[in-house]
Amino acid sequence: MFRLKPGIKSDPVKRWNLPERIFFACGACHILAYAFLEAYPDRNFRAVWIRPEEGFTGNHVFVTNGETAFDFHGYRCERALVAHHWTKGRLWWPGWDGTLVPLPEDVLISEAKSKTYDGLWLREPGQFLHDAMPRAQAFLARFGPPPAN
Known part of the structure; x- marks a missing residue:
């Protein structure tokens, strides 16, 4: 988690x-998650949104198969990723809390579909200065395929 x-x-x-x-x-993060799911459709990963409680910031989307997770850090244990996010959130915003919300793959690249989830509003890949999908695919390629569990 970073603060800009x-x-x-x-x-x-x-x-x-x-x-x-x-x-x-x-x-x-949602573009990276989509690129991952597109690259490894047969690995049983799904997207999860860390939805902050009302009044807090700190949204995040990652992919997981229930054990291994992937986000901007690379691969790591899902429990460690979630614990890190909660620790940072509470460090920066006392009382921070959130919920893990599964997201369908198509929501990750659709502003309209993302807005059907209360508190979620995701930019489409083409809504950045340049198309973010090739950048996500190149970043993902640095890590290689997910490890076997």
């Missing part, structure tokens, strides 16, 4: 020019 300086997410050029990990941690 004010104004970066609203500036398409500054947002696009963020380092890869920060770009995929701060507003494009």
Whole structure:
């Protein structure tokens, strides 16, 4: 989890020019999740949204098969990813809490479908300064396929 300086997410050029990990941690995690699911459709992974409780920020989308998770950090134990997110959230915002919400794959790249979930509003790949999907695919390629459980 990263916290950006004010104004970066609203500036398409500054947002696009963020380092890869920060770009995929701060507003494009769902694009990375979609790229993963598209690349490894037979690995039994699904998308999960960390939905902050009302009044808090700290949304995040990752993929998991129930044991192994993948996000901007790469591969790690799902429990560790979730614990890290909760620890950071509570460090920065006392009282922070959230819920894990499974998301269908098509929601990850559809602004309209994402808005059908209370509190969710995802940008489509083409709504960034440039198409974010090739960037997500290139970032994903650095990690290789998911490990066998």
